[in-house]
Amino acid sequence: MAEEWTDLPGIESLGTDQRSTARKTGRDKRRERLERKRKAAYERLARATGAADLSELFSAQPTPVLCVVNVGYGGVTGATTEQIEALVAPCPGFARVVMVHGKPYTFILFANATAAAQAHTTLHDRPCPMLADKSLFLEFVRLDPSSFTRPFQSHLAGLMNPSPDQPASQESAAAYPLYVDFPVTVNPDSLLKSLETKGLYLVRGFVTEAEEKHILELAADQADDAWIAVNDRLVQHYGHTFDYQRKRVGDQQTAKSRKFPAVVHAILNRVRTLPVFDCDEQSPENAAGSPAESTGPSPVAENRGGAATTLVEEVDSDQSRYVGARRSLPFPRFDQLTIAKYPVGSGISFHSDSHLSFTDTLLIISLANPITMEFRSPFYPEADQLHFRDHLESRSSPATGPDRGDDVRPGPRGITIPNPVAVDLPPRSLLIISGEARYGWEHAIRPRKSDLLYESGAIRPRQFRVSLTLREVDHAYQCGCQWKELCDRFRVR
Structure with a gap:
């Protein structure tokens, strides 16, 4: 994982060995904080989805859909669709962002699994300047139909089987920016x-x-x-x-x-x-x-x-x-x-x-x-x-x-x-x-x-x-x- 290091205050006054030890200690503490955040993010997603094992949701092999585990819409530390789109728009093959209101995660759809894998390499476990240097945790999503994948299934079908008169690549990624699962109810x-x-x-x-x-x-x-x-x-x-x-x-x-x-x-x-x-x-x-x-x-x-x-x-x-x-x-x-x-x-x-x-x-x-x-x-x-x-x-x-x-x-x-x-x-x-x-x-x-x-x-x-x-x-x-x-x-x- 790439690390950025900012010198501690007063570190230049230390000797070479002390400086090296201070830097190592700072890196270790940053890794510990990051691991705590990672663990909390995955536990939060498990609670939100009811998944006993996250392998039910995520794939070890690349798929066209990435899940940003620790960024959602409407949450206390969430983001907007515009922020996520601006973040991933430079990635080749990017197609659409699908956010689910009130959930702690976000889906990003790509034209194919190769494009998603390239974006994963670029963004996963890296601080994101657009989100106050928050490190993003990304996973490939299993495409099996389920309540978890329901928000993007129709969009995925459009990407995989574009109509001749309106290819999926020409559709606006903001056309369906937010998924809302309305309950069936009376007025x-x-x-x-x-x-x-x-x-x-x-x-x-x-x-x-x-x-x-x-x-x-x-x-x-x-x-x-x-x-x-x-x-x-x-x-x-x-x-x-x-x-x-x-x-x-x-x-x-x-x-x-x-x-x-x-x-x-x-x-x-x-x-x-x-x-x-x-x-x-x-x-x-x-x-x-x-x-x-x-x-x-x-x-x-x-x-x-x-x-x-x-x-x-x-x-x-x-x-x-x-x-x-x-x-x-x-x-x-x-x-x-x-x-x-x-x-x-x-x-x-x-x-x-x-x-x-x-x-x-x-x-x-x-x-x-x-x-x-x-x-x-x-x-x-x-x-x-x-x-x-x-x-x-x-x-x-x-x-x-x-x-x-x-x-x-x-x-x-x-x-x-x-x-x-x-x-x-x-x-x-x-x-x-x-x-x-x-x-x-x-x-x-x-x-x-x-x-x-x-x-x-x-x-x-x-x-x-x-x-x-x-x-x-x-x-x-x-x-x-x-x-x-x-x-x-x-x-x-």
Whole structure:
């Protein structure tokens, strides 16, 4: 591998032997850093593709397609199609760049395997000035049809079998710069209606502009050292803290404040009037009351894991189907608030909020800028999770393989919910997560610099965002839900 060496500061003052040792030490450290980056890049690609062995994806022999392992589109350290095209355009036989939104890798297509091999020799393991001297890791891609190779298959077919009137070499490499794998789904409003049967509700424009401005000013007025760093985001806890390592609620004394800001109380008093809640069970002051006053066991702790969801069987002419019908939700005594600041590119990994620490029904309020949040369920087939789990109280742990038995029934025909499903959260929106969506699903925000809008196909750059998450602490620290795979009572030591 070619190495470039810049003398260390003050190296000329050293003797010849010392200078040689310093240079060797510097080269060794650079190689170590490069190897760490290489290992991380290949591990990231393996996670993104689900490949147990990368030999399933890459070929030891040259092929017409190269994969840049460590450069993708939309990622935190990604690049644009224009940058990659400018980098490889001088290479003989270059045909096209194909980037996949949100993936950490890029495909480069050439006219033949020989041209790809020449580009591999020129670019592989070399610092790239156009990408801040980042060293590129390139591999030849196996051409077998698969989900990994799907983004470039149509382009490859055009290169291998060009039409007489429009040879592939005359096509613009930017004609199809970005591959977007759209899920098969209904329109957004119909999708949200389907998600409501799972206990997921989105209310757009719920927070007023004045309330948003006030909360953002409160967050901006405090220095970063007043916040807790959790991965790439900053958080503050009110009412109770939360220990992200132990996955347990901390005591009130270490929270930013034992009481919520007044503006949050005002928002909660409006939340309780939404039709999804049955607020006859609690008085207004308890519904949005002081966290410091909430010390006893939760009055809804026994209603967990989807007990607020009843399954209603509907029969059509030729098929039985299960459709979720919601009862009114008990309104929790929200006594834990987390305010989080998300810088551009940050996210949060897939998780289900602690079943033992919090009761049913979480609220997420998005402020400042939009974000796409993803939801997934390990209990339903990939790309189709409109199913309902039947006979929960008598079931053992549900199967997650291809054979799931008779206790997963298909939902209404003609409606498909992808798994995972992306839900766009506009600024000032309120998201309610309850029932099955609370206990049987995980949610995440992918760490990347842009989001794909499935309704329009547009790529939206991300910007700074603030979120509020409101929960009710389960002081009994108990959960009787049936979602064992996601319930932390089975992981507590």
